[in-house]
Every structure is written in C-alpha cells, then in structure tokens.
C-alpha cells in the first residue's frame with residue numbers, strides 16, 4: 001500500500017514534539033561531573049609495598065607500556081647459620097597512559113595485589129610525555145581507589161585480611177610495649193644516677209661508663 005502523502009513529515013514532527021518537552025540528557029561536563037560507576041577504569045594505582053618485581057604485568061601488557069627497573073639486594077640470614085637471600089628492589093615503575101588501552105590485564109595478572117583501578121579520569125595533559133606516570137604518581141592514585149565491597153553476611157573472611165589483622169595486632173602490641181620498656185629503662189637509669197655520690201640527676205657526659213654500649 002502506498003504511504004499517505006505527508007505521513008513521514010507528520011511522524012517526524014511527532015518525534016520532535018515528544019522530545020522537545022523532555023529534560024535534556026546532555027551531560028555538561030566539565031561544569032557537571034559525570035556519575036560514574038564506582039569501579040570505573042579511570043587510572044591505575046600502584047601499591048608498591050606489595051610489588052615483588054615479578055615483571056608479570058609488564059610481560060602480559062599487550063601495549064608494552066609498563067616500564068620496570070630493579071636491582072638485586074642481598075638480605076642477611078634471618079637466623080644465625082642461615083643462608084643469605086637475594087631480593088628484587090624496585091627502582092622504577094611507570095605506566096604510559098598515552099599507550100594504555102585500559103584492558104585491565106596487568107591488574108588481573110598481578111599475583112600480589114599491587115595494582116588497582118581508580119575511577120579518577122581527569123589527568124589530561126598538554127604534553128604527551130606527561131602521560132607517563134612514575135611510581136610516585138601511581139602511588140597517589142592508590143589513595144583514590146575505592147574500598148572493596150563488603151563481604152556477604154556470613155561469608156568467610158579472606159585469609160589475606162586475617163593475616164593483615166594479625167600483623168597489625170602484633171605491631172600495635174609492640175608499639176604499646178615500647179613506651180613501657182623505655183619508661184622502665186629511664187627509671188632504672190634515673191635510679192642509678194641518683195645513687196652516684198655528689199651528682200644526683202647530673203646528665204652523663206660522653207664516654208662515661210654505661211654509655212659506650214649505646215653508640
């Protein structure tokens with residue numbers, strides 16, 4: 001059946017009339033910040049304390065835009081008679097965001113949870129070389145990474161969290177014991193000084209007995 005003459009125009013006008021009364025959906029960025037999902041892939045943060053310089057991320061990156069330099073360091077044995085160990089020390093960690101395609105492979109493959117997505121995306125530069133973010137910049141991004149989602153009710157606590165809590169408790173206990181130990185030492189020293197004939201409470205001079213061991 002042949003279309004009625006002018007029906008196309010009527011249809012078009014109907015669409016115009018319908019949409020002209022609706023609220024505009026155009027986001028007025030940068031005057032209005034976009035509402036992005038919390039896990040948006042904005043930029044990559046590096047938590048370098050977790051990085052063991054295994055190089056997996058750099059090897060797997062399809063764009064070869066992760067640059068890592070390191071050197072080896074010898075660690076003395078933990079116990080007398082033990083063997084020396086060698087460990088990698090990070091010298092440089094940089095990501096070139098002018099090449100990165102935000103695939104997330106580096107974050108997925110890191111076995112030590114050293115890389116994270118941050119939703120921050122406003123880091124445009126006028127000089128392309130400034131898009132290579134060195135370790136300090138990557139660390140700053142780390143502080144913009146959102147906290148992990150809460151566990152489901154009744155879920156088992158991840159073993160990493162339990163281990164971190166144990167270490168934190170140990171550190172807190174050691175820190176709490178430190179002032180007591182220091183106070184005890186100072187009290188003992190004060191008692192000793194007060195007992196010295198003719199010099200109650202006089203500060204010791206360098207080289208007096210009892211100070212050699214502190215150097």
Ligand code: SF4
Pocket residue numbers: 060061062063064065066095099100101102103104105106107
């Ligand atoms: S997100 Fe992809 S392209 Fe970007 S650094 Fe990681 S692995 Fe490379």
Ligand code: SF4
Pocket residue numbers: 050051052053054055056057058068109110111112113114115
């Ligand atoms: S994969 Fe992880 S631990 Fe290995 S070098 Fe990359 S960031 Fe460091």
